[in-house]
Amino acid sequence: MAGGGDDLKLLAMWASPVALRVRLALSIKGISYEYVEQDLRNKSDLLLQSNPVHKKVPVLIHGGKPICESLVIVQYIDEVLSGAGPLLPTDPYERAVARFWAAFIDDKLMKANYQASWGKTEEDKSEGMKLMSEAVETLEGALRDCCKGKSFFGGANPGYVDVVLGGILPWVRAMEALLGIKTFDPVTTPLLAAWADSFDALDTVEAAMPDVGRLVEFAMNLQSAAAAEAATAAN
Numbered sequence: 251m252a253g254g255g256d257d258l259k260l261l262a263m264w265a266s267p268v269a270l271r272v273r274l275a276l277s278i279k280g281i282s283y284e285y286v287e288q289d290l291r292n293k294s295d296l297l298l299q300s301n302p303v304h305k306k307v308p309v310l311i312h313g314g315k316p317i318c319e320s321l322v323i324v325q326y327i328d329e330v331l332s333g334a335g336p337l338l339p340t341d342p343y344e345r346a347v348a349r350f351w352a353a354f355i356d357d358k359l360m361k362a363n364y365q366a367s368w369g370k371t372e373e374d375k376s377e378g379m380k381l382m383s384e385a386v387e388t389l390e391g392a393l394r395d396c397c398k399g400k401s402f403f404g405g406a407n408p409g410y411v412d413v414v415l416g417g418i419l420p421w422v423r424a425m426e427a428l429l430g431i432k433t434f435d436p437v438t439t440p441l442l443a444a445w446a447d448s449f450d451a452l453d454t455v456e457a458a459m460p461d462v463g464r465l466v467e468f469a470m471n472l473q474s475a476a477a478a479e480a481a482t483a484a485n
């Protein structure tokens with residue numbers, strides 16, 4: 251393991267897909283760090299002081315200085331900390347393209363996945379599902395165009411876009427299990443389905459990933475709590 255150590259602390263929450271991006275980046279680059287689990291219903295002083303604007307995880311604290319926002323943190327890790335890599339391409343144009351797809355995953359896929367999973371009505375949820383399959387189809391095209399014959403968006407090895415998309419992968423698997431759907435379908439999106447399998451199979455990825463069964467249970471508890479809250483509000 252390189253870098254990090256005592257000087258590097260990650261404030262995260264085990265089920266957070268955006269915190270997972272940072273864990274994946276650190277694991278793939280082989281950087282050691284101190285993991286500090288946060289209770290998001292009872293936020294620690296350290297979290298509130300480190301991210302006073304958003305009060306959210308993840309926060310990376312390097313040499314006492316906090317860095318917030320998962321996409322910013324992953325880029326910081328790649329630029330500043332030594333380790334395997336790089337995650338971002340060295341060519342400025344390719345780097346811009348990688349940032350474009352990372353923003354697309356944040357803007358379109360993450361939002362649609364959230365709407366499909368936690369939409370207020372069935373109609374809202376099915377609109378989320380529709381938006382999600384459109385976003386997945388677009389990403390399939392991006393993978394086809396950028397990386398012919400390669401396993402990852404980063405080429406032969408996982409890069410920035412893989413880490414950003416990989417953060418959502420356990421949630422995709424959990425929602426597939428819960429809803430009986432296939433998001434990265436081997437028939438309609440074969441490249442993404444193969445991407446997901448290749449990504450999951452990496453030892454550095456496996457070491458960082460949360461257990462999908464635990465996520466399913468967590469999602470079921472959240473759904474029951476939301477249903478109970480809605481029933482109370484209706485009475």
Ligand SMILES: N[C@@H](CCC(=O)N[C@@H](CS)C(=O)NCC(=O)O)C(=O)O
Binds near residue numbers: 269
């Ligand atoms: N855009 C932020 C999103 C951060 C975020 O939404 N974190 C969630 C966990 S997944 C959080 O800390 N939520 C606590 C809250 O909303 O109070 C990033 O990419 O880091």
